[in-house]
Amino acid sequence: MAGNLFRLRPGLASRCMSRDWSKLWRGNCSQVEKQSKITTHYSIIPRNTDKRWKEIDMERVADEADVVIVGAGPAGLTTAIKLKQLADQNGKELRVCVVEKASEIGAHTLSGACLEPRALDELFPDWKQMNAPLHTPVKEDHFAFLTKQGRFSIPVIPGTPIYNHGNYIVRLGNFVRWLGEQAEELGVEIYPGYAASEVLYHSDGSVKGIATNDVGIQKDGAPKPTFERGMELHAKLTVFAEGCHGHLAKMLMKQFDLRRDCQHQTYGIGIKELWEVNPEKWRPGRIEHTFGWPLDRSVYGGSFLYHLNEGSPMIAVGFVVGLDYSNPYLSPFQEFQRFKQHPTVRPIFEGGKRIAYGARALNEGGVQSVPKLTFPGGLLIGCSSGFMNVPKLKGTHTAMKSGIIAAECAFDAIANDMASSDTGIEIDSYETRFKESWAWKELYAVRNIRPSCHTFLGMYGGIFAGALNFISKGYEPWTLKHKTPDHVSLKPSSECKKIEYPKPDNEVSFDLLSSVALSGTNHEHDQPAHLTLRNDDVPVSHNLTIFDGPEQRFCPAGVYEFVQNEDGGSRLQINAQNCVHCKTCDIKDPSQNINWVVPENGGGPAYNGM
Numbered sequence: 001m002a003g004n005l006f007r008l009r010p011g012l013a014s015r016c017m018s019r020d021w022s023k024l025w026r027g028n029c030s031q032v033e034k035q036s037k038i039t040t041h042y043s044i045i046p047r048n049t050d051k052r053w054k055e056i057d058m059e060r061v062a063d064e065a066d067v068v069i070v071g072a073g074p075a076g077l078t079t080a081i082k083l084k085q086l087a088d089q090n091g092k093e094l095r096v097c098v099v100e101k102a103s104e105i106g107a108h109t110l111s112g113a114c115l116e117p118r119a120l121d122e123l124f125p126d127w128k129q130m131n132a133p134l135h136t137p138v139k140e141d142h143f144a145f146l147t148k149q150g151r152f153s154i155p156v157i158p159g160t161p162i163y164n165h166g167n168y169i170v171r172l173g174n175f176v177r178w179l180g181e182q183a184e185e186l187g188v189e190i191y192p193g194y195a196a197s198e199v200l201y202h203s204d205g206s207v208k209g210i211a212t213n214d215v216g217i218q219k220d221g222a223p224k225p226t227f228e229r230g231m232e233l234h235a236k237l238t239v240f241a242e243g244c245h246g247h248l249a250k251m252l253m254k255q256f257d258l259r260r261d262c263q264h265q266t267y268g269i270g271i272k273e274l275w276e277v278n279p280e281k282w283r284p285g286r287i288e289h290t291f292g293w294p295l296d297r298s299v300y301g302g303s304f305l306y307h308l309n310e311g312s313p314m315i316a317v318g319f320v321v322g323l324d325y326s327n328p329y330l331s332p333f334q335e336f337q338r339f340k341q342h343p344t345v346r347p348i349f350e351g352g353k354r355i356a357y358g359a360r361a362l363n364e365g366g367v368q369s370v371p372k373l374t375f376p377g378g379l380l381i382g383c384s385s386g387f388m389n390v391p392k393l394k395g396t397h398t399a400m401k402s403g404i405i406a407a408e409c410a411f412d413a414i415a416n417d418m419a420s421s422d423t424g425i426e427i428d429s430y431e432t433r434f435k436e437s438w439a440w441k442e443l444y445a446v447r448n449i450r451p452s453c454h455t456f457l458g459m460y461g462g463i464f465a466g467a468l469n470f471i472s473k474g475y476e477p478w479t480l481k482h483k484t485p486d487h488v489s490l491k492p493s494s495e496c497k498k499i500e501y502p503k504p505d506n507e508v509s510f511d512l513l514s515s516v517a518l519s520g521t522n523h524e525h526d527q528p529a530h531l532t533l534r535n536d537d538v539p540v541s542h543n544l545t546i547f548d549g550p551e552q553r554f555c556p557a558g559v560y561e562f563v564q565n566e567d568g569g570s571r572l573q574i575n576a577q578n579c580v581h582c583k584t585c586d587i588k589d590p591s592q593n594i595n596w597v598v599p600e601n602g603g604g605p606a607y608n609g610m
Contacts (some may be wrong), residue, residue, distance in 0.1 A: 037220070037536070038529070038533055038536045038539075038571075038572060038573075038574060039528075039529065039532045039533045039536055040219065040220050040221035040528040040529070041221065041528040041529065041530065041532045041597065042217075042221060042528070043532060043595070043597055044532050044533070044534065044595075045221060050221065050222075052221075052222045052223065053222075053223060056223050056227065057229070058229060059229065060211060060229045060230060060231055060232045061229075061231050061232070062231070062232035062233070062234060063231065063232070063233055063234070064095075064233075064234045064235070065095040065096065065097040065189075065233060065234070065235050066094050066095045066096065066235065066236050066237075066414055067079075067080075067083060067094070067095075067096045067097070067235055067236065067237050067238075067239060067410060067414070068097050068098075068099070068209055068210060068233050068234075068235035068237075068238045068239070069096065069097070069098045069099070069238075069239045069241055070098075070099055070196040070210060070238065070239065070240050070241060070242055070246075070248060071098075071099075071100060071240070071241035071242045071243060071246070071382075071384075072098050072099075072100035072102075072105050072176070072180060072190060072192065072241075073109060073176060073241060073243055073382060073383075073399070074172075074175070074176060074179065074382065074396045074399050074400050074403070075241040075381045075382025075383070075384075075399035075400060075402060075403040076098055076100075076239065076241030076381070076382070076403065077098065077105075077176065077179040077180055077182075077183050077188075077403075078119070078123055078179065078399075078400040078403030078404060078407075079239055079241065079381060079403035079404075079406050079407045079410075080096050080098050080183045080186075080188040080190075080407075081123060081179065081182055081183050081186060081188065081407075082123065082403065082404050082407030082408065082411075083096050083188075083407045083410065083411055084096060084183070084186035084187055084188055085186065086407065086408065086411040087411065088186070090411075090415065092411075092415055094411070094414065095189070096187075096188050096189065097188075097189045097190075097191065097233060097235075098183070098188060098189065098190045098191065099191050099194045099195070099196050099210070099212065099233070100190065100191065100192045100193070100194070101193075101194070101195035101196075101598055101602075101604070102192055102193070102602065102604060103192055103193045103601075103602030103606070104177075104192055104606075105176060105177050105180035105190065105192055106172075106173035106174065106175075106176040106177040106180070106607070106609070107173070107192075107520075107604075107605065107606050107607055107608075108581055108604055108605060108607065109172050109173040109176045109607060109610065110172070110173070110270075110272060110358045110359070110360040110605075110607055110610040111172040111270075111360070111395075111396065111610075112172075112270070112272070112304050112306060112316065112318060112393065113169070113170050113171070113172040113175075113306075113316075113394075113396065114138065114164055114167050114168070114169055114170070114287060114306060114393070114394060115134065115167060115168050115169075115170045115172070115175065115394075115396055115397065116166075116167045116392075116394055116396075116397040117134065117166075117167070117168060117397070118397050118401075118438070119396075119397045119398070119400035119401040119404060119439075120132070120397070120400065122401070122404060123400065123404060124182070130182070131178075132175070132178055133170065133171070133174045133175055133178050134168040134170055134175070135168075135170075135308075135309050135310060136168055136169040136170070136284055136285055136306075136307075136308050136309040136310070137166075137167075137168055137169075137285055138164040138165055138166070138167050138168065138169060138285055138287055139283075139284070139285030139286065140283065140285060140286040140287060141156040141162065141163060141164050141165065141287050142156065142286070142287065142288040142289070143155075143156050143162055143288075143289050143290070144288070144289075144290045145290070145291060145292045146290050146291070146292040146293040146294075146342060146344075147292060147293055148293050148294075148342075149343060150344075151290075151342075151344045157470070159470065160466070160470050161389065161391035161392035161393075161446060161449075161466070162289055162391065162392065162393070164287050169285065169287065169306045169307070169308055169309075169316075171308065171310065171316075171609030171610065172396065172609075172610070173607050173608065173609045173610050174609040192602075193601045193602040194212045194213075194601065195212060195213045195598035195599075195601065196210040196211070196212060196213075196242075196248060196598075197210075197211060197212060197213035197214075197230060197597070197598050198210060198211040198230075198248075199238075199248055199251060199252065199255070200232060200234070201377075202377070202422060202423050202424060203422070204376075204422075204423050205376065206375075206376030206377040206423050206424030206426075207238050207252075207375065207376060207377025207378040207424045208234055208235075208238075208377060208424060209232060209233050209234035209235045209238055210232075210233055210238060210248070211230050211231065211232050211233070212230040212231050212233070213230050213598055213600070213601065214227065214228065214229055214230045215227070215228050215230070215600065215601060216228055217527055217528060217600075218526055218527070218528075219525070219526050219527060219528060219529075220528075221528050224526075236414055236424075236425060237377065237378060237379070237410050237413070237414065237424070237425060237427065238377060238378040238424075239378065239379055239381060239406060239410070240252065240378060240379070240380050240381070240384050241381050241382045241384055241399075241403070242383075242384050243360075243382065243383045243384065244267070244360065244361045244362060244363050244383045244384075244583060245265075245267070245361055245363075245583040245586060245587055245596075246384045247586075247595075247596055247597055247598065249380060249384040252375065252378070252380070253371060255375075256372070256375040256376075258371035258372040258373075258375065258380075259371045259372075260372070261372065262368065262369055262370055262371050262372075263365065263368045263369050263481060263482050264365070264369060264482065264485045265363060265365045265369040265386055266322070266323070266324060266363075266364045266365045266369065266450070266482050266485070266486055267322075267323045267361050267362060267363060267364055267365075267486055267584075267587050267588075268300070268301070268320045268321060268322045268323055268361070268362040268364050269320070269321055269323055269332050269359060269360075269361055269362070269554075269556065269582060269584050270318055270319070270320045270359065270360055270361075270362050271318060271319050271320075271332060271333060271336045271357075271358075271359045271556050272316060272317070272318035272356075272357070272358055272359070272360075272610060273316075273317050273318070273354050273356065273357050273515075273518075274314060274315075274316055274354070274355050274356035274357075274609075274610065275314065275315045275316075275317060275349055275352045275353065275354050275355065276312055276313060276314055276352055276353045276355055277313050277314070277315050277348060277349060277351075277352035278313065278351050278352060279313045281313070281347070281348050281352075282307055282313035282314075282315065283307050284307050284308065284309035285307060285309065286305075286306075286307040287304070287305070287306055287307075288303075288304065288305040288306075289302060289303065289304050289305075289393070290302055290303045291303075291459060291463070292459075293339075293342065294335050294338045294339055294342075295321070295335060295459070296458075297457065297458035297459050297460050298325075298326065298458045298459075299321065299322065299325045299330070299458070299459065300321070300322030300324065300325075300364075300450070300453045300458075300459055300462065301319065301320050301321040301322055301335070301459075302319070302320060303317070303318065303319050303320075303339055303345075304316070304317070304318050304319075304320075304393065305317050305345075305348070310609075315348065315349075315352075317340070317349075318336075319332070319335060319336035319339050320362065320393075321335060322364060322453070322486075323361070323486040323489075323554075323584065323587055323588050324454075324483070324484075324486045324489045325489065325490075326489050326490060326491045326496070327490075327491065327496045327497070327499065328490050328491070328492075328493050328496060328547040328548055328550040328553070328590075329493065329496060329497070329498045329499045329548070329550075329553065330499060330553065330554075331499070331501065331553040331554070332554065332556060332584075333359075333512055333515070333556045334499075334501040334553075337501070337504060337509035337510065338501065338502065338509070340508045340509055341502070341505075341508060341509055346508050349507075349508045350507065350508065354510065354518065355518070356518050356519070356607065356608065356610055357515040357516065357518040357519050358519050358580055358605055358607055358610050359556035359557065359580055359582040359584070360580075360581075360582050360583075361582050361583045361584050361587055362388060362395075363383055363386040363387075363388045363395070364388065364390050364450050365386050365450070365482060366386075366388075366390060366443060366446065366447045366449075366450055366451075367440070367443050367444050367447045368447060368451070368479065368480075368481060368482060369386050369482070370385055370386050370387070370443075371385065371386075372431070373385055373430060373431040373434065374426050374427055374428060374430055374431055375426060376423070376424045376425070376426045377423075377424020377425065377426070378424065379406055379410075379427055379430055381399065381402040381403050381406050382395075382399035382400075382402055382403065383395055383399055385402065387399055387402055387439065387443065389442060389443055389446060390446065390449060390450045391446050391449045391450075391462075391466055391469075392442075392446070397439075398439040398442065398443065401434075401437060401438070401439040402434055402439065405430060405433050405434050405437060406427070406430050406434075408433070409427045409429045409430040409433060410427055410430075412429070413425055413427055413429075444474065445469070445473065445474025445475075446469060446474060447474075447479055447480075448465055448469065448476055448478070448479065448480045449462055449465045449466050449469055450462065450482075451480035451481060451482050451483075452464070452465035452480060453465075454480075454482065454483045486587055486588055487587065487588055487589055487590050487591075487592055488590070490547055490550060490588075490590045492546050492547060493546070493547050493548035512556075512557070512558045513558055513578075516557050516558060516578050516580065519557075519580050519605040519606070519607065520605055520606030520607065520608070521557070521577070521578060521579065521580055521604060521605045521606070522577070522603065522604075522606065523576060523577045523579065523599050523600065523603035523604065524599075524600045524603060525577055527599065527600045529574045529576035530576055530579070530596065530597050530598060530599035530603075531559060531560075531574050531576050531579060531585060531594060531596060532594070532595045532596075532597055533572075533593050533594060533595075534593050534595065535593060536572075538591050538593040539551065539560075539562075539572035539591075539593070540562075540569075540570055540571060540572060542590075542591045542593075543589070543590060543591055543593075544562060544570060544572075546590075547590055549562045549572075550588070550590065551572075551585060551588075551589060551594070554584055554585070554588045555584060555585055556580065556582060556584065557578045557579055557580045557582070558575060558578050559574060559575050559576060559578045559579050559585065560572060560573075560574060560575075560585065561573045561574075561575060576599070579599070579604065580604065580605045581596075581604045581605060583596055
């Protein structure tokens with residue numbers, strides 16, 4: 001999928017807006033040379049201090065569109081589709097461009113996923129006739145509490161968030177690919193393999209557009225002979241749909257102080273596998289959720305098993321762990337592998353074949369954590385805003401609804417010539433209209449369930465709050481607050497018990513690296529690591545010393561590894577080629593020293609319908 005904008009250009013490489021992070025670097029290039037040089041990315045070591053860049057032409061070619069959308073997920077593609085639908089209905093010409101960091105549409109998409117089709121019904125009322133890839137209507141709902149050896153079933157009552165009749169089990173990457181096809185048929189220009197690496201601004205401070213990443217940079221940060229500057233894409237309005245913890249969105253939060261009237265965001269990590277199982281163990285349309293073992297009550301999380309009807313006996317299985325956990329020895333990946341060994345779970349996968357693996361961070365803050373959605377020249381939609389319904393375990397339908405409303409408001413403004421060439425417009429109506437929609441009402445009704453897990457009851461407090469929410473229909477006269485941000489929640493390792501995880505049996509449970517191999521992850525090796533450190537010394541001096549190096553456990557891809565130097569000391573090794581772009585490190589790092597930026601063109605996982 002691609003339009004004609006970049007057709008003569010090679011793929012682009014990693015780049016992020018450098019202003020905020022470079023200010024945090026307290027050294028200079030000569031000091032960096034004396035260190036281990038874990039980080040060579042120019043967002044930390046500015047090019048204007050590096051003589052190797054002195055003679056390099058840094059001019060960029062620019063192009064213009066009416067609307068530029070960053071991210072080709074459900075929210076971004078829905079926005080693009082709705083804009084073109086409105087343009088066609090009103091006889092208007094509207095240029096809509098979508099840039100996507102994955103090499104193919106859907107290749108970085110990962111979710112459970114059970115799709116509620118409410119927003120899809122609005123976007124395409126005849127989606128069934130259009131052969132949308134929703135093949136598995138939900139037929140069975142099961143919910144259970146696990147002990148180490150037992151299972152206690154809990155009735156799934158109609159009207160509760162986990163009641164799924166009327167919904168569809170989907171492979172979300174396939175659904176996103178289908179949305180991309182519909183968008184292109186309407187004339188949307190889609191550019192996969194081109195990561196938006198920098199936000200551009202007008203002289204008045206409003207957003208002007210984005211720049212794509214540069215290509216041709218060596219691992220040590222020097223330009224290659226093939227170096228080529230990224231391209232600028234200017235727009236009347238730039239829509240940010242990067243998904244959870246987008247690297248440009250987090251910069252916009254600071255630039256425009258978008259969190260001044262809300263709480264910090266909280267997160268979870270979701271780890272998922274696809275399995276082909278024995279046909280006698282396969283029940284298409286069956287959904288199972290559990291909580292409890294292997295997690296104790298202090299850790300928020302649980303599992304899902306979704307039986308797909310995709311032509312072969314296939315099950316999606318996953319595990320979610322809230323990133324506010326306190327024990328630095330906890331490994332979400334290992335907890336997932338341990339879950340599959342439960343005596344009521346293991347038999348499902350015995351004799352089967354694991355065919356895919358991946359991971360992604362999830363927004364769990366709810367409406368308390370939704371930032372201001374608009375700013376001069378742009379707006380936030382989907383998971384960039386935090387529109388996940390946590391107890392429902394769904395965010396696609398609310399993300400799509402935000403895209404529909406954003407498109408309607410943007411079209412009204414652009415069609416009425418509110419846009420200017422030298423300043424970005426702010427679509428104030430978008431936030432107002434979203435808060436009047438069914439999506440906001442749904443999210444507001446469940447606002448207290450996740451923060452109720454912060455009581456001494458832990459996860460059980462959340463279950464109690466869910467029952468209360470069902471009785472009150474979400475009309476409790478209070479709104480609970482979250483406690484500390486996730487990165488603050490870790491306790492020193494000296495205060496925690498080390499967790500001994502069982503070795504994988506390579507039948508149902510597996511090691512980390514063989515799992516990452518199933519994600520199709522690939523990055524060009526000769527490029528600066530896109531997992532940048534504000535200070536290369538911090539991982540050893542702070543994280544390893546105080547927390548025993550939690551990054552080597554919270555990462556679900558084996559990116560971070562502490563190795564021994566020749567002098568007997570330790571150093572952090574970053575295996576950036578393993579990164580599945582889940583963003584967990586950027587969220588959970590207790591020192592907030594890690595900054596995730598976009599890698600070279602198309603790098604990352606190559607999910608096939610995850």
